[in-house]
Amino acid sequence: MTFFDLARKNAWRKPLRTVLLMVSIAVAFLIYGLTASFLNGTQGTAGASDDILGVTSAGGRTQPLPMAGMARIAADPDVAAVGYVTRLRGFVDVEKNIVAINAADPDRLLAVNGKGLGLTPALVVAIGHARDRVLVGRALVQAQGWGVGQRVTVTAFDTPREDGGRDWSFEIAGIFEGENAATDTYFMIARYDYVNAARARAKDTVDAFIVQPRAGTAPGELAARLDSLFTNSATPTRTQSERQFLEAFLRQYADVGLIMNLVVGAAFVTLLMIVVNTMVIAVRERTFEIGVLKTLGFSRLGITALILGETLFVFAVGGGLGLALAKLATILAGPELGLVFSAPVFVKGLVIIVTVSLATGALPAFNAVRTPIIKAFRTR
Amino acid sequence: MTETATPYIALSGIRKGYRIGGEPISIFSGLDLAIPHGDFVAVMGPSGSGKSTLLNMLAGIDRPDGGTLRIGTSRLDQMGEAARSAWRAHNMGIVFQFYNLLPMLTAAENVELPLLLKPLTRKERRIRVDRVLDLVGLAGREKQYPAMMSGGQQQRIGIARAIVSDPGLLLCDEPTGDLDRKSADEVLEMLRFLNRHLEKTIVMVTHDPQAALYARRTLHLDKGDFVEEKRAA
Numbered sequence: 265m266t267f268f269d270l271a272r273k274n275a276w277r278k279p280l281r282t283v284l285l286m287v288s289i290a291v292a293f294l295i296y297g298l299t300a301s302f303l304n305g306t307q308g309t310a311g312a313s314d315d316i317l318g319v320t321s322a323g324g325r326t327q328p329l330p331m332a333g334m335a336r337i338a339a340d341p342d343v344a345a346v347g348y349v350t351r352l353r354g355f356v357d358v359e360k361n362i363v364a365i366n367a368a369d370p371d372r373l374l375a376v377n378g379k380g381l382g383l384t385p386a387l388v389v390a391i392g393h394a395r396d397r398v399l400v401g402r403a404l405v406q407a408q409g410w411g412v413g414q415r416v417t418v419t420a421f422d423t424p425r426e427d428g429g430r431d432w433s434f435e436i437a438g439i440f441e442g443e444n445a446a447t448d449t450y451f452m453i454a455r456y457d458y459v460n461a462a463r464a465r466a467k468d469t470v471d472a473f474i475v476q477p478r479a480g481t482a483p484g485e486l487a488a489r490l491d492s493l494f495t496n497s498a499t500p501t502r503t504q505s506e507r508q509f510l511e512a513f514l515r516q517y518a519d520v521g522l523i524m525n526l527v528v529g530a531a532f533v534t535l536l537m538i539v540v541n542t543m544v545i546a547v548r549e550r551t552f553e554i555g556v557l558k559t560l561g562f563s564r565l566g567i568t569a570l571i572l573g574e575t576l577f578v579f580a581v582g583g584g585l586g587l588a589l590a591k592l593a594t595i596l597a598g599p600e601l602g603l604v605f606s607a608p609v610f611v612k613g614l615v616i617i618v619t620v621s622l623a624t625g626a627l628p629a630f631n632a633v634r635t636p637i638i639k640a641f642r643t644r
Numbered sequence: 645m646t647e648t649a650t651p652y653i654a655l656s657g658i659r660k661g662y663r664i665g666g667e668p669i670s671i672f673s674g675l676d677l678a679i680p681h682g683d684f685v686a687v688m689g690p691s692g693s694g695k696s697t698l699l700n701m702l703a704g705i706d707r708p709d710g711g712t713l714r715i716g717t718s719r720l721d722q723m724g725e726a727a728r729s730a731w732r733a734h735n736m737g738i739v740f741q742f743y744n745l746l747p748m749l750t751a752a753e754n755v756e757l758p759l760l761l762k763p764l765t766r767k768e769r770r771i772r773v774d775r776v777l778d779l780v781g782l783a784g785r786e787k788q789y790p791a792m793m794s795g796g797q798q799q800r801i802g803i804a805r806a807i808v809s810d811p812g813l814l815l816c817d818e819p820t821g822d823l824d825r826k827s828a829d830e831v832l833e834m835l836r837f838l839n840r841h842l843e844k845t846i847v848m849v850t851h852d853p854q855a856a857l858y859a860r861r862t863l864h865l866d867k868g869d870f871v872e873e874k875r876a877a
Binding site for chain 1: 700705730734738742760761766
C-alpha cells in the first residue's frame, strides 16, 4: 500500500457519491474539451502561422487594396514571396449553407503558403487548366459531399458578376488537405484572374496581400516596414501575422473565444463549488479517522497529501474521462465541424485538472489539519 | 509516585486544566510520575479523574500547561505539533478501546499504516506486517476487512498496528472495554507477552480490575493525583 492507494481507497468509500462526482467532472471537462476544440478549429488560429504576414487596408478588411501595391511589397529585400487574395462569401443551394472562396494566383499562393494549405504543384497545374476551376479544402468537400470534376454553383452575397447575376459556377479541379488537422480547409481556392475579370466592381483590387518573409527576418519589423510604404498613400495598410489577422478577423463579428471561456469558466466555478462542498462533507465525516491517523504519527503534510491525493484521483479519473470523450467526439464529428483537439488543448486540460483538484482539496485539507486530535476524537 | 532508577517516563509538576463553559477546570496541579523502561502500568480511577488526559499527554496529542514531561530523551512538553507527530510515528504505539481500524482497509493494510511514515520498501513493510500478524495470531487473515472480524480479532489487529513500527512505548486506552471476558484475556495475555518478551513499556488505562491484574503495577488516580499503588505479586 502507498499513500496514493490510501487516498484512492478513501475516495471509494462511498462509490455512488464518487462515481457521481466523477461523472460531473467528466461532463465539465467534456464541455471544456469540445469548446476548446471548437475555438481551436473554427477560429482557425490553431493552424495559422506567426511567420506569414497579411497586408490589409488600415481602414478595415472590407476596404480593397489596389493590386499595384504588390510591386512595392515585393521590392522589399526581406520579402521572399508575395501573393494576394480576394475573398468571396456566398452559399450553395440554401442560404444557410455558407461557403467562402479565396480568389488567388495559384502559383503565388503555392510559393507563399503552399505548405500550410497542403497545396502541391499538381493541384496548381490542375486548377490552371481552365479559368473557372477551383481547389476545395478537405473539410468543405467532406461536409458538402463533393468530388473532383463536379461543378458547383456559389451564389455570392456581395460580389455580383458583370452580367448582373450573383451565381458563380466552378469546376472542382482538386482537393487540398491542409498541413495538419488544425488547418482550416473549409473553403475553396479560385483563380483571381477569372473572378477579377468577371466581377462587376472593385476590379484590380485585392482584400489582402500575403507575404512570406525571408528566413531570418523578424516578421514584426518587416510588418512595420511594409506599412510605412503605404503610410502616405490613399490606402494605408495594416500588416499582421496570419494568426493575428485571423484572430482580429473573427473578433470583428464577436469575441467568440471570450464568450466560450466565460461559459466554460462558469461551468467550472459551479463544478468547483459542488465538489468542494462534497469533499468538505466527505472529509468531515472522517474527522475521527483523521484523528486516528494523526495519533499514529501522520503529520499535517501527510494528511494534506492524503486529501489532495483523493481529490486528484477523483479529478484525474473524471477529467481524464471527459477529455477522452471530447477527443472521441472530435474524431467522430470529423473536421467539417471544425473541432480540433490538439496537443495544447489536451495539455491545458491536464493543467486544469491538477489545478482545480488541488484548489478543491485545499479547503477540506485545511479544515482537517487544523482540527486538534482531541477534538477529532470527540466527533464519534 | 517516583522511581529511584532513571525513569523511561518522567512527569514532574504537571499542570493541566480545561475551560468548560468558560469555567476553568483543573485536572492536574503538580502531578509527578516515573515509569521505568519495561514496566507495565495499569492506571485506574473513576471517570473524570484524569486518566484519559494523562494518556493523551503521554501520547503527545495533548500538552501540559506546566511542568515537565519526558519520555526517553524527548521532552514532549517542549515539542511543537510537528515534532510530536514525528515522535509518535517512531516511538509510540497506541491501542484504542474501539480499535479504530479504517474500514476500507484490509487487516494487513491497517497494520501497515504506521509503516507508511518510515523509509521502508514495499517488501520490507510486507515482511514486518506478516511478522506482527503472525505474532498476534492472525496470520492468514491479511486480506480480511475489519467488518468481517470479531471484536477480539479487531483488537489484535489494533495491537499489531501499534507494535509494527517497533516502538518502545505502548499506550492502551481501555483495550478490553469492548470485549467479552475470553477475548479480553487473550488481548491482555498478548500485552503481557509484549511486555515480558519484547520489553515494551506499557501504560494501560482501564476500568477493569481483572485487566489491571495483568500489569506489573496499578496506579489509582483520583481528582488529578495518584492515591494508591499496587504491585503485582
